Amino acid sequence: MDYQAVFDKLSHHVATSPYVPTLAEIAAYPPEENLHLEQMKQWKAEAAKVPQETKERFLEAMHKLIKEKSGA
Structure with a gap:
C-alpha cells in the first residue's frame, strides 16, 4: 500500500x-501500470517502420477478403 x-x-x-x-x-x-497502452505504443512504432507499399497491398487484400466473405 x-x-x-x-x-x-x-x-x-x-x-x-x-x-x-x-x-x-x-x-x-x-x-496499476496499463500494459495495453505500452503494447499499443510498441505496435505503432513497429507499424511506422513498414513501407507504405506494403500497407497498401495489405489494405487491398483486406478489402478483397471482406468482399469475398460478405458475398458482395
Missing part, C-alpha cells in the same frame, strides 16, 4: 468522521 495515500485518507477520515475507520476506508494502492 502507498503510505502517503493511506495517511491522507486517514487524515481526511479523522477530520470528517467520529468513528474508527475500517481498512477498506483508508486502503490505498498505487495505480
Whole structure:
C-alpha cells in the first residue's frame, strides 16, 4: 500500500468522521501500470517502420477478403 495515500485518507477520515475507520476506508494502492497502452505504443512504432507499399497491398487484400466473405 502507498503510505502517503493511506495517511491522507486517514487524515481526511479523522477530520470528517467520529468513528474508527475500517481498512477498506483508508486502503490505498498505487495505480496499476496499463500494459495495453505500452503494447499499443510498441505496435505503432513497429507499424511506422513498414513501407507504405506494403500497407497498401495489405489494405487491398483486406478489402478483397471482406468482399469475398460478405458475398458482395
